[in-house]
Structure formats: structure tokens, C-alpha cells
Amino acid sequence: MNIMINYTFNQLPNGLKIISAPLENSQVGTMMILVGVGSRDEIDRQAGISHFLEHLLFKGTKSRPSTLSISRELDKLGAQYNAFTSLEYTGYWFSAAAGQFPAAFAVLTDMFFNSLLVEEEVEREKGTILEEINMRNDVPQDRVEQTLHQLMYPDQPFGRDIIGSKKTVSAITRKNLLDYYRQRYQPAQTMIIIAGDNQKMAQWQRLTEDAFANWRPLTHPFSRQPVAVEQRQPRQEWEKKSVDQGHLRIGFRAVNAISPQAPVLEILANALGGMMSSPLFLEVRERRGWAYSVKAEAGTVSDTGWLEIKAGLTLEHLEEAAELIWRLCREMAEKPLSPDDLEKARDNWLGHFYLDLQTAEDIARFLADEAYYFSRPRQPEEIEKQIRAVTGRDIQNLAQKIFQPENFNLALISPIRPISLLDKFD
CATH class of the missing domain: 3.30.830.10 (Metalloenzyme, LuxS/M16 peptidase-like)
Structure with missing residues (x-):
């Protein structure tokens, strides 16, 4: 297939990267804020703090003082929205009809910059996350998955559960969360990805630049510890x-x-x-x-x-x-592999790859992942060439x-x- 993603890459003076992908015949807009910090960047006694902070950014700002006020406003816009925490990064995103993009943008950026992290909400959310841990522990597929990663990457953050443990989550304080946000959520560690309506993309780019241009960076960004991979026996x-x-x-x-x-x-x-x-x-x-x-x-x-x-x-x-x-x-x-089995494996992989590039949200996720690992996102046809060459x-x-x-x-x-x-x- 010949899918070319037309995107622009811009870096603000504070180090923040903006990737914009105008899509022909699209009537929606997706925005994703991707912060390059995840569970592998946590100290042992604060395991789970990245995921905890992700939850709390939905708990209220000065102008939207509760979870309900945030969700009600986004729901009224007909937006889809969520967040996620991984080993290496944390993401916040929404998708909405193109005409509702500026309003949804205002909510997400307010959450990102102005969350109050109220003490009462911190303690209440602990209960929610502890029940999430209980749920995962009760699901054998989740539990055995985490056990495997602890075996492959023992005695290091990379092998820990992203969500943390009951002990570490229970001990995390509001001050811990505020310090973590101030130290780790930095413009040089962050990228914004926008995909959707090509007629409105220039407006959305200006909106993004205006909202993030004054975000001041820290003088000393954090460094990441490499993974240890030594193993000598099963x-x-x-x-x-x-x-x-x-x-x-x-x-x-x-x-x-x-x-x-x-x-x-x-x-x-x-x-x-x-x-x-x-x-x-x-x-x-x-x-x-x-x-x-x-x-x-x-x-x-x-x-x-x-x-x-x-x-x-x-x-x-x-x-x-x-x-x-x-x-x-x-x-x-x-x-x-036989030539037939090799061709089947490559064609099947590429088929699923292209099926996952059909919506504005799909494109945004693709560009986010690509930009995180490569200096510039590769085009799908370049990835196809690499797969075909195997x-x-x-x-x-x-x-x-x-x-x-x-x-x-x-x-x-x-x-x-x-x-x-x-x-x-x-």
C-alpha cells in the first residue's frame, strides 16, 4: 500500500515538540500530550507514582473543580478522552468533532497545567488504585504477565508493575506527586501530536503553540537509568x-x-x-x-x-x-521459514499495520510512538520496506x-x- 502521512514537525524554544498531521476529508480532531516519563523512571519507594499522577490530573482544576465538571464538559462535547501510563511515557488525549476541538483542547490543557491535586482527592484515589491492584491480582492473566517481566528484568524498575504495589501506592503523598510533576513533566520531555481536519489544522497549531510556549523548563532535566539485562541460566x-x-x-x-x-x-x-x-x-x-x-x-x-x-x-x-x-x-x-510462510507472516503483519492507520486517533498514536523512538516519524511505506526486506x-x-x-x-x-x-x- 502507499499511505503517505503528511505531517509537520516543530520544536518550540522551550524544547517542546509539536507534530501536526492534516488529514484529507477528516471532520474530527485528535490531540495527544505525550510526556516522556513512565514507571521505569520511578524510585523504588514511589513505584506507581506515574500512574497515580495520571489519574489525579482528571480530579479538578480551579476553573473545573471536580472530576464531574471535567467529564461533564467533555461528554457534552461528544469527545472521547482518556489517559495511559506505560514503562517509558504517559499520555493524555481526546478525539472530538472538528468544531469541538478548541473547547476540548481548553479542558485538556487546563487539566495538564492546572490540576489542584487536592489532598482529599489524593487519599480517595488511593482507594481506587488499590482496588485496581486487587482486580489485577485476581486476574491470572495479568498477574502471570507481571511475574514474567519481573523474571526478565529483576531488581529494577523496568520489571515492576506499572501500577505499583499496595505498599508504595499507600505511602505516596500529595507532596510526592507535586514534586514528581514539577521535576518530571518538562517541555523538553513532552510532545504534542495533533491529527485531523486539514482545513482547521493551522488554527489548531497556533492554539497549541500559544498554550505551551510559556511553559518554562527546568535547568537540570532528569536522566534515565539503562535496563540491566544480564542472565546466565533459565x-x-x-x-x-x-x-x-x-x-x-x-x-x-x-x-x-x-x-x-x-x-x-x-x-x-x-x-x-x-x-x-x-x-x-x-x-x-x-x-x-x-x-x-x-x-x-x-x-x-x-x-x-x-x-x-x-x-x-x-x-x-x-x-x-x-x-x-x-x-x-x-x-x-x-x-x-519456507518462502510461503515468510510471505504470509509479512503480509499478515502489514495488513494489521495498515488497518491500524485508518482514523485520526490511529494516526496520532502512530506518530507519537514513532517520534518517541526516532528523531522523525518514519512513513508507513518505509516501515513496509523494512518488513518486506526481512x-x-x-x-x-x-x-x-x-x-x-x-x-x-x-x-x-x-x-x-x-x-x-x-x-x-x-
Whole structure:
């Protein structure tokens, strides 16, 4: 496909970046504020503070003194809006009809700059987040996912749960939150992405520049600690829980987002377990009936990446299924994909890639992710060229590198502990 995203890139004197993407025939507008700070940037005793602060920016300003006043105003505009916290960045966004963009913009920027962080709201929101932690702990798929990342990245912020723990969230104070906002929310760490109606884009750009131009930067921006990735032997963790299936995660650390091998990692994961016709799905689910859900996914960030296998398995065949999954991984390392399977994996990945570029919100998210990891967002056709260039030998070489016992991490939640899983993988 030939999709060209027409965008402009502007940097204000205070360091803030603005990316604008006018879209033909669009009658909506999306704005995203992306701050380059996430859970990996937190100190141990304040784990979860990035996510906590994200929640609190919806709790009221001087002119909109409550959550209700904010939500009522945005709801009346017919806007969609939300926020998110990740390992590396925090985002706040809305999408609205083009005519409602300035009004929604006023609400979001007011929240971003003028949130009061009232003590009463801080304490009340603790209860909400503690219940979110309880909810996640009660969901085996969420819990085992976090356990896997703790195995892959032990004893460092990168391996912690983004939401924090009950202990750390309970201890966070209003002063902690204010200090964190003032120190970490800086213009040089922030980008604004706008996508939508090309007839109104110039107006929205001026609106953004006027609102953010006077944001004063700190003299000393914070620095980020690199990820530690040392591992010399397989790791596993089992949690006993009364569940009806075994919740299995297997993870292998891999390449980072800007590596030339990042496209290879994407196609490796897709070929192994990203499709209903992939070996993981066919062998574990279709031919043996040992799972309803089984798949492989790739993840990349600025200085690391991983390939993760997820499966919910029948308890009677846990060990056999784990052995089978490992064997399928090793087969990817032992021989290159056939030309047909390689073409299918690439075409399938690209099909989903382009399906995710259909709306103003899709474009904004794409540009945000691209601009965060690269000096300038790549065009979709450039990414397609990189994906098309992946060969069967590339996939085999990367599989040989990452599918090694010393890079093997396994997390499992089940009622019964298997005799031993790792002994069979060396």
C-alpha cells in the first residue's frame, strides 16, 4: 500500500515538540500530550507514582473543580478522552468533532497545567488504585504477565508493575506527586501530536503553540537509568492458585525498538504465533486441543525488547504443552521459514499495520510512538520496506540468538506444580 502521512514537525524554544498531521476529508480532531516519563523512571519507594499522577490530573482544576465538571464538559462535547501510563511515557488525549476541538483542547490543557491535586482527592484515589491492584491480582492473566517481566528484568524498575504495589501506592503523598510533576513533566520531555481536519489544522497549531510556549523548563532535566539485562541460566516462577487452567508465559529478551533487527523480531513473533495458521496455534490448540488462547507477541522499547508466548493450558498437559512450545521455538532456530510462510507472516503483519492507520486517533498514536523512538516519524511505506526486506535467514539467525536456555524465562499460575519444566529445555 502507499499511505503517505503528511505531517509537520516543530520544536518550540522551550524544547517542546509539536507534530501536526492534516488529514484529507477528516471532520474530527485528535490531540495527544505525550510526556516522556513512565514507571521505569520511578524510585523504588514511589513505584506507581506515574500512574497515580495520571489519574489525579482528571480530579479538578480551579476553573473545573471536580472530576464531574471535567467529564461533564467533555461528554457534552461528544469527545472521547482518556489517559495511559506505560514503562517509558504517559499520555493524555481526546478525539472530538472538528468544531469541538478548541473547547476540548481548553479542558485538556487546563487539566495538564492546572490540576489542584487536592489532598482529599489524593487519599480517595488511593482507594481506587488499590482496588485496581486487587482486580489485577485476581486476574491470572495479568498477574502471570507481571511475574514474567519481573523474571526478565529483576531488581529494577523496568520489571515492576506499572501500577505499583499496595505498599508504595499507600505511602505516596500529595507532596510526592507535586514534586514528581514539577521535576518530571518538562517541555523538553513532552510532545504534542495533533491529527485531523486539514482545513482547521493551522488554527489548531497556533492554539497549541500559544498554550505551551510559556511553559518554562527546568535547568537540570532528569536522566534515565539503562535496563540491566544480564542472565546466565533459565528462570522460572510458579504461583499456586485454584484455577481451571494453567496460565503460562514464556519470555525471551530480544532487540530494542531502534535496532535494525526490530522488524525481524516482529515477523519472527508473527510467524511463530501471531496468526491462526501459525505453528503455535495449529499445534497447541487445533491439533491437540490443549488451549483456547495461545499466541506470541513482540514488544520493544528504547533499550530492550522481548518475545513473549502467552497460553492458557489444560492442567492435564501443562508439561507436554510447555515442551511443545519450546520445541516450536527451537524449530524456528534450526531451519529458515519456507518462502510461503515468510510471505504470509509479512503480509499478515502489514495488513494489521495498515488497518491500524485508518482514523485520526490511529494516526496520532502512530506518530507519537514513532517520534518517541526516532528523531522523525518514519512513513508507513518505509516501515513496509523494512518488513518486506526481512528474510528467512534473518528470522533464523535472530531465533538462534534469543531462543537459548540462558535467555529463557517462564512464569506459571496453576493449582499443581509440575515436576520440572526447565530441566527439559537445556
